[in-house]
Amino acid sequence: MSRLALSEVATGRPQPSAMIELLKPITWFAPMWAFGCGVISSGVPTGEKWLVIVAGVALAGPLVCGTSQIANDWFDRHVDTINEPNRPIPSGRVPGLIPLYFAICWSGLSLLVAAFLGPWVFGATVFGLVLAWAYSAPPLRLKEEGWRGCAAVAICYEGLAWFTGAAVMVSALPDWRILVAAGLYSAGAHGIMTLNDFKAVEGDRCMGIRSLPVRLGVAKAAKVACLVMTLPQVLVVGLLWSWGQSLFAMWVLCLLVAQLALMLRLLKDPKAHAPWYNATGTTLYVIGMMVTAFALVPLVGGAP
Numbered sequence: 416m417s418r419l420a421l422s423e424v425a426t427g428r429p430q431p432s433a434m435i436e437l438l439k440p441i442t443w444f445a446p447m448w449a450f451g452c453g454v455i456s457s458g459v460p461t462g463e464k465w466l467v468i469v470a471g472v473a474l475a476g477p478l479v480c481g482t483s484q485i486a487n488d489w490f491d492r493h494v495d496t497i498n499e500p501n502r503p504i505p506s507g508r509v510p511g512l513i514p515l516y517f518a519i520c521w522s523g524l525s526l527l528v529a530a531f532l533g534p535w536v537f538g539a540t541v542f543g544l545v546l547a548w549a550y551s552a553p554p555l556r557l558k559e560e561g562w563r564g565c566a567a568v569a570i571c572y573e574g575l576a577w578f579t580g581a582a583v584m585v586s587a588l589p590d591w592r593i594l595v596a597a598g599l600y601s602a603g604a605h606g607i608m609t610l611n612d613f614k615a616v617e618g619d620r621c622m623g624i625r626s627l628p629v630r631l632g633v634a635k636a637a638k639v640a641c642l643v644m645t646l647p648q649v650l651v652v653g654l655l656w657s658w659g660q661s662l663f664a665m666w667v668l669c670l671l672v673a674q675l676a677l678m679l680r681l682l683k684d685p686k687a688h689a690p691w692y693n694a695t696g697t698t699l700y701v702i703g704m705m706v707t708a709f710a711l712v713p714l715v716g717g718a719p
Contacts, residue, residue, distance in 0.1 A: 443476030453580020483547035561627035574601030606643035637685035663710030
């Protein structure tokens with residue numbers, strides 16, 4: 416650790432870079448992308464809504480997602496002292512109770528921004544923050560059980576973010592078809608979250624965290640994850656076709672077929688190939704989300 420870092424730890428001052436590190440900017444992409452899908456699917460022109468769109472992107476990514484990352488690091492600080500001592504909290508770069516106060520203040524800022532964006536967005540944000548804290552904090556600590564933990568993250572990162580993007584644009588409850596699409600892609604994201612647990616199987620087993628790879632074994636958990644990712648997309652294809660959006664349905668189907676081909680390699684060695692699949696198959700998954708968002712535009716009364 417540098418002399419400056421040691422000085423800041425000694426005086427109880429957090430390093431600015433460490434505060435940003437707590438927010439984990441790399442994790443913001445998923446909810447911001449889902450928010451964008453919500454904006455597009457609403458069918459509302461974006462020109463006059465640029466301010467609320469910017470505020471909504473900030474709410475979905477840096478604020479709500481950032482809050483969940485800070486809270487998770489705070490409640491995992493004892494584990495991280497053993498497994499990842501260089502993280503901001505165990506390393507002392509963000510000392511004392513500062514991370515906890517940071518998470519509380521960031522939650523408050525999230526609610527303030529959400530209130531500016533309307534009652535539907537505010538309600539979704541309250542729900543998202545409750546899940547974010549329940550995921551990491553006792554007594555619920557949802558992350559300790561694979562089904563509930565992955566569901567909480569998938570709902571926050573995909574379904575709620577998509578809902579928020581649409582609600583920001585229409586200033587009301589979005590069209591039911593938007594809700595169905597957001598719900599299906601949120602359900603499929605449960606499988607993506609399961610793949611993220613493969614990297615920590617040994618540590619989770621030692622700490623008593625019952626992730627799906629721990630509970631089911633890596634091979635079976637990988638098959639479950641693939642099934643969970645596939646079925647919602649099959650339903651999306653069927654719904655788009657039944658709604659008269661056959662061209663978009665074919666695009667989503669092609670993306671799904673490509674994912675299935677990649678899944679064959681994933682299943683040969685799930686633990687080794689999970690990061691590779693997250694960079695390839697998951698990318699195709701989120702592209703399908705945006706294709707579906709564009710397919711919804713004429714259905715909900717927007718410009719094609």
